[in-house]
């Protein structure tokens with residue numbers, strides 16, 4: 001059974017149709033890269049999965065459980081949504097770290113707030129706190145940030161901030177981790193460290209959806225590539241096929257633009 | 271000079287009494303305007319069109335007219351035009367009218383500062399909290415509130431310093447604050463008349479008061495310097 005099934009998602013803002021019938025599925029431990037030009041709806045799709053936008057039509061299923069069904073109003077209720085969100089994690093293009101917390105604090109905050117809802121929180125306060133801290137420290141170690149735990153976001157480089165953001169998302173152990181152009185806000189020399197971390201997560205069989213403009217990376221890390229164009233999934237398949245032998249002319253054109261740009265030495269996008 | 275030395279204790283005693291009234295007006299304005307400003311800020315940010323419109327017009331009128339005129343209207347209008355002197359006579363009535371005028375006026379200025387502070391926090395902060403499964407109240411108290419406070423403290427400091435000086439406007443409805451107390455010695459009071467120096471000397475009170483406030487507010491600002 002697929003870990004994620006997305007069926008016929010549509011989303012319209014005022015009068016712009018941004019997503020027009022999106023369907024795909026994802027297996028546990030797999031990585032899907034989503035590519036496509038600016039404005040094709042990639043961010044909106046990730047925001048729908050994370051319940052930051054409400055699709056007008058469609059169904060989202062995780063592990064067979066219907067998380068969202070536009071036809072069923074109950075699945076759209078605020079209190080329900082908060083729990084369902086936890087199936088997904090989202091790493092933003094602009095990090096969105098909490099500036100008043102240290103790297104460690106950022107990773108621990110949500111988990112600590114969750115722990116307060118536990119019935120045994122009062123008795124075991126100390127143990128719970130230590131457990132959460134140990135987990136957060138382990139995650140920051142894994143991100144290569146052992147010596148940055150006590151730093152505030154403004155004291156970190158963009159690449160370090162993004163790695164903290166990844167640790168923060170991982171702390172809640174989401175089933176599926178989404179990335180929205182995780183390196184687009186970074187200076188070119190800092191993209192490598194973030195991509196390496198994501199690659200290592202893929203090697204550990206973390207289920208991920210990665211929107212990116214780093215074509216070489218998309219191809220290298222993914223089990224499946226989705227090419228989005230104007231609100232549709234125009235093409236999907238394994239990376240070799242999509243990158244080497246695209247079926248659609250639009251995909252070919254898009255990839256051409258990118259290879260040219262990369263050859264021209266400007267692979268960075270803002 | 272000798273004369274001033276002789277007058278000094280009498281004058282200082284009178285000025286102190288006036289200054290207590292000044293401070294009372296100052297604190298009551300802060301206590302009233304801080305929360306009322308928040309209410310107006312929420313009103314003007316409301317998604318309900320008419321409420322937002324009315325709030326914005328109200329703020330525009332209050333900020334667009336002199337506080338002195340507002341004081342005069344609020345104090346005299348009920349009695350002279352409506353023939354319903356709601357403030358009562360005497361110092362108590364004047365203080366009440368002055369408090370209402372100052373609270374309303376400063377609440378409007380504060381509301382604009384709050385609005386800037388609230389809207390200045392990037393939406394990404396709330397979205398990051400939501401994605402991490404935090405409730406809206408957790409996000410407000412644990413994430414956005416402190417960022418708003420940090421944004422609001424410097425402009426609020428300016429307003430608070432201005433408020434100390436603005437209290438002197440209450441002199442226009444004869445509230446017996448420090449300027450009034452100083453002026454009394456020109457007309458004649460407690461055996462001293464034609465003395466202009468007590469008026470000038472009131473400036474020292476404002477300076478000391480604002481000196482202390484500047485120090486305290488600066489400390490607060492520094493405390494919030496640990497993040498950006």
Ligand SMILES: Nc1ncnc2c1ncn2[C@@H]1O[C@H](COP(=O)(O)OP(=O)(O)O)[C@@H](O)[C@H]1O
Nearest residue numbers: 013014016018037038039040041042043044045
């Ligand atoms: N909140 C919104 N309101 C109106 N239009 C939006 C909103 N969010 C996105 N859009 C529009 O939807 C289209 C797709 O945006 P987006 O999902 O960000 O694309 P991508 O991430 O692929 O660049 C764009 O044309 C954008 O202007």
Ligand SMILES: [Mg+2]
Nearest residue numbers: 042043044181
């Ligand atoms: Mg985008």
